[in-house]
Amino acid sequence: MVSPAIRVAPSAANRALNLLRTVQYTHPPNCPCHKNPNHHHNHQQTPSLLNHVKRRMSTPVDRSREKEYAFEMAASSIRFGPGATKEVGMDFTNIGAKRVCIVTDSNVAKLDAMKQAVEGLTREGIQFTIFDKVRTEPKDSSIKEAIAFAKPYKPDAFLAVGMRRLCNRHCQTNEPIHRLPRSRLPRLRQRTLRQRPAGRQTPPPLVAVPTTAGTGSETTGTAIFDLVSKKAKTGIAHRNLKPTLGICDPLNTRTMPSAVHAASGLDVLCHSLESWTAIPYNERTPRPTNPINRPAYQGANPISDIFSLAALRSTVKYLPRAVRDPEDHEAQSEMLLAATLAGVGFGNAGVHLCHGMSYPISSQNPGYKHAGYEVDHPIIPHGVSVAVTAPAVFRFTAASNPDRHLAAAEAFGVDISNVKRESAGEVLGAAIAEFLATLGDQPRGLKDLGFKAADLDGLVDGTIPQQRVLMLAPSLSKELEAEKGELRKLLEQSLDY
Template identity: 75%
Template sequence: MPGAIRISPTRATRAVNLLRTVQFTHPPSCPCHSNPGHHHNAPSSSIRSLATPTDSSQQKEYAFEMAASSIRFGPGVTKEVGMDFKNMGAKRVMVVTDGTVKKLNAMKQAVQALEREGVQYSVFDGVRVEPKDSSIKQAIEFAKPYAPDAFLAVGGGSVIDTAKLMNLYTTCPDAEFLDFVNAPLGRGKPITAKLKPLIAVPTTAGTGSETTGTAIFDLVEKRAKTGIAHRNLKPTLGIVDPLNTRTMPSAVHASSGLDVLCHSLESWTAIPFNERTPRPTNPINRPAYQGANPISDIFSLKALRDTVKYLPRAVKDPEDHEAQSQMLLAATLAGVGFGNAGVHLCHGMSYPISGQNPGYKHAGYEVDSPIIPHGVSVAVTAPAVFKFTAASNPERHLAAAECFGVDISQVKKESAGEVLSEALAKFLEGLGDQPRGLKDLGFKREHIDGLVEGTIPQARVLMLAPNLEMSNVDAEREQLRRLFEESLDY
């Protein structure tokens, strides 16, 4: 061909060999595999191993997925929900709420929106705050005869999580309850069915459940919190309306905000996605909680900064609507972050704390039975947890401490855990009326063994905890025992 550049066979061979040398001696530079913010970068062997027929259970992950619900944020957007259901062609909507929220303006606005558009609905208002497996099953049995073609959840995380499971088990009516429950407490089967549309309208600024594929409850027989986690559980749409959190009592602002705090801190400090094992043999088995990754990092760190800035204001002044609005947005941001990266020790340890409550009833909650709010149960171990995890990645823990206003310019890496722990304790004390350790919740040293045994089965989140010796259960027990002991008082 005229003008073409001719390359001799010898030169062509040399060029190919050079490209091969570059490919196999330099790590890939795309952000999915190179994350300098973590203590481990993806090794070049992670690419080579894709073509190597080895035991997948021993291979590290090489990819992450980003999944979140669509979100609509703005004051007054609740009134649009009727149009949303009409637009999607829904004929029979199951509205899910609890006994307190059903009296609030958020529920009034949602029901009026359905009625304006002529959308048929039925209301289930029996959601239990901090749900148990029995209350979840009761809700499912209520929904089955109605045969809804869509769901609307109006309430906090307990309501949204209950609605997710009503949706799951009405779609899969022949499934046994433990089929989808996280292993090892349940069978941990992936959800292959396409669920019905679910719109979530949060009325608390905490769980971020409107963005995630996770639903949490107490499994009473095992005396532990667990749940179901899969991307197919995610709500179709989250209606995030700041007007709906103005009725939250100060105690609820505080405890739900502590959940946001730990969501962001745990997802920011979770092991990197490319350090998690096993690598899934099929994408459907890739867990929702994948480990920290470059996209979740953005959401988690922003949520942490905003929580530190706005939560004290929201707790202190019930008329500070800017702070309330920003905390609701922070909860959603943290939901996107941890919904893809995951949480670890604070949450893993919180489940037996809630499930083995010795009789504590948190002030500000209108319930008849003892209750340790979820945010309280996660935050109470946070000072001890982040002192423990800091050695895995001092830079990340120092970056977190900086969010609390700490000058880290002269702090040595080996002091990162102590510095973040002190910053956390000071922040928690500044909120006022918060338990300063497990002792304030009624736990004593003799309860620790039970708390440890209730934490061990939480493999779904513990696998993302830096420094935890999960390969040696005796060593893991000892580490958890020390963390609970240090959390008795801070």
């Protein structure tokens, strides 16, 4: 565990820089020409009819600069409890499914979670087929292979059993969701399903059964994969990608090796930290002209904050225990719950820099293979690729909201009573670095993954396209060249820590 009283002595230059940035973000100057537009006192009010009259409509309103004024709460139905997997067959009967495509990988296919799922479907007399070739850290080729397998079968529902969720709601067709004709969509009878926001189209029901405690994909609307041609991971995000039901059975995570416990738990850690520190929802632009266009990642909001901070505290407490002791079933269960809580938090608020930079880190892997993963190819587990930049990231973002970063440091056990606000980033960065070190068997920077200084420009180029998450990053410049410079500096600082 982290020492309860971390004290950091940054250099004079760093102290001066942190102080200037904190002043910039928390005490903007009175001059309207030089105000910090991101400061919470500088919110632009929605133009009223009176304002339009006063302006006499002399200039058009720039909708792209209008800030958001609302947030939405959306999450999958969640069932949590040991042994809950055995109910999955009845769930498909309840929604009227007749033909189910089970999507999993070759390792999970051998586990008890799959046995329980197959037995449940068989008891209910539901036809099913199994696609067990999902790749750990999937590539775009994995999606194409799954589509080719599932499309001829014409399933009316999907069951995802296992680690990271492939974009399996696209498996029955090559067409994007918004183009699916309603005639090809199943008629759902269960009341809870009818209440789901349909958007323009409603995809087939999906029941997700996680076997790791990390991604929170049982409640999120995001599917991540490696886009090989761009040398970076990317994601598809939409509210309608959220599973119909997530079955979180703590018995299913007991088979995880220690290394997988650690790596998947680090994803929970960064989900929590990033959603807790993302820009506020009412700072996001542009405001949607129709609520159906409001993005899944909205920025930090009062509801997501509750889930994110609770998940952070649980992860700090229980992840080291789950990694150290394979028989600590309480810690394993609490980490599965933390993953789900974090999924609700970041699934509505979003993530930012750690995840944005993690995608090219994983995709441009110079040959690193993380211990404890039974795969025949080099792999940087997602949680590892996310956490490796975390100390640098939260030193950088702290000036945007020192109090929130100090609250995060306190969750790590730091006594913040005498910490100056301009030191928030140094304190939180040090707390994260110490947590990673004490967890054990974690790379101490990009160098341990095999990256060199010469690789940084490629990592920057792979990060820039991730605007889905970068738009939520506090403190990050909106001007391209400045943004590239800031990202490169963060990656330089992450080479070693």
